[in-house]
Amino acid sequence: MMTAALQSFLKQLLKEETIVQYTALGGGSINYTYRITTSKENFFCKINKYSSFPGMFEAERAGLELLASKQVIRIPRVIAAGRINDNQVLLLEWIEQGLRTDAFWTSFGEQLAALHHIQQKQFGLNTDNYMGALPQNNQPAENWVDFFIQKRLQPQLKLAVDHHLLEPTHVSRFEKLYQQLPAVFPVEPASLLHGDLWSGNFLCDVQEKPVLIDPAVYYGHRSVDMAMTTLFGGFDGLFYDSYQYHFPLPANYREQWEICNLYPLLVHLNLFGKSYLADILDTIRRY
Structure with missing residues (x-):
């Protein structure tokens, strides 16, 4: 190459x-x-x-x-x-890497909370980008529920149906879920997000400080980033404790995270196939 x-x-x-x-x-x-x-x-x-x-x-x-x-x-x-x-x-x-100590995880939670405290009214971004290998539409919207449905879930659902990875009955279940989203996500300003914050998209430098890489940036609900940290194994508990101290989570944060993770799971379904379907169906069946 x-x-x-x-x-x-x-x-x-x-x-x-x-x-x-x-x-x-x-x-x-x-x-x-x-x-x-x-x-x-x-x-x-x-x-x-x-x-x-x-x-x-x-x-x-x-x-x-x-x-x-x-x-x-x-x-x-x-x-x-x-x-x-x-x-x-x-x-x-080039980032030389260090050890992921307790101090690293505590700093990571604090600094991600600081990033999420950077907020604006509109959800989205003035330019589009990518989520993994798939285009990501960031056209702004005034509220999170509309943005999440129209710019995140629906494009992935269409792609999955077109490629016979989902059935129309699955789409109907998503439509039932949409009706419940306003109650799950009370009004909150849009936070600046990394957008694809799984365990492969950060580093620890030699000063034991976090470094973010491979972002899919936009202004969205902060549960998007927090949810993705749990998707492929989770981060150290000190990270979550530190984040909670600096930017307390809502009482139903686990429900928010579960729903937010439908988006990256759909992306993985479209990129890598039906091994991700069971996790998607487990979530939407509960709603």
Whole structure:
């Protein structure tokens, strides 16, 4: 994947840096990832096909820069984003990793609470981005329930039905769920979200501080981020205790989390198939 043309392009992006080595890293399902070692420092590089994911890295760049501008939690510095032929490239600061101590988890809960305290009236964002490999529509709405139904659940449901992963009867159950959402989600301002906060999308730096990576940023209900922390194993208990201290959760937070997780579960259903269907059906049957 690291062709001569790409190497030349990366040298242009890095300007005066002399590249010494390209080290392939284990990546996600859609990107090639590398550590680029120069004469001065290391960088993290992601590459994928523009035709498959148009505008993905420009959207990720915008999300990282928005999060970084709030100065409440560490975000990798964006070095450059660019495109050569059908390859798009994102270059980031390299983060050396440390130990996830008790202090790390406590700081993480406190700093995520601080991020969620950055609020606005409208839900959404002025630009669209991606959730994993799927486009994410962030067209703003005035309330969370409408935004969640129209911009999160319904597009994924349509995609799943079109690909025969869900039946029309399943969609009917979702429609019954919609009627109950105003009672589940009382009015609350939109919080700035990471948007895809599972255990693979944060790091611990050498100062034992959290670092957010791979965001799907928008302003939404803070239960979206908190719910996703539980989806694939959960975070340390100190994280939740710290968050609760700095931004207390509502009494029905577990119900909110369960419903919010329908969105990433539907995304996974559409990307990876029916192994995620049982969890979706378990939730909607309760409503």
